[in-house]
Amino acid sequence: MIERIDTICLMVSNVEESSTWYQEKLGFKEAFKDEGYRVLSIGNSGVPLTIEQGSPKTSSVHRAYPIFFAKDIIHTYEKLKQHGVRVSELQKDNTNTFFDIYDPDDNKLQVCFWE
Template sequence: MFSRIDTVILNVKKLDDARKWYQETLELEEVFDGGNHVVFKVGQGETPITIIEGKTGASAVKPILFSEAIEETQLKLKGLGVEVGSLEQDGTVTFFSFSDPDGNKFEVCHF
């Protein structure tokens, strides 16, 4: 029935402000500007993140990003003023969480 996840959509308050934050803070590559939405490539992954203006806040959607250097990633985000959670362990998985300026939750993992 389904062949893959097409994208993960996150609502943001102001598209232009969010675009800048996703590019500069998360270092994501913009691959498409649809006028009312922007699509970002996430590293070498196949599933992009799409941002669109709309109602914001904590939601059930939580993209999980993989990092080869999780401690460095956490420190870099902290240095950029992002409020990040502490490193946690769940078996062989190390992870932490953070939110974008619009309250969308993310998790970063390494295993």
């Protein structure tokens, strides 16, 4: 029935500006472009991020968010801070090291590392 995650979709207030932000700040590539949305490829992952023109702040409770994996999480954390990306504190639990980042529409994204 369900075979895989196809994409993760986030609503953004300005698809052009957000596409540029994801490309410049996070290194994503625009894989497909159409009216009102963009599909962005993420490194070697087969799961893209789709950003769609809309109203992202209609409900902040129980909003889905993508979690990205980074082998060198400390380097990634520092590089994102240097690029002016808003990041949370680096956190560790029993299994994961992770931090949250926020795009221009205040969508929460997370970066993690685990062994």
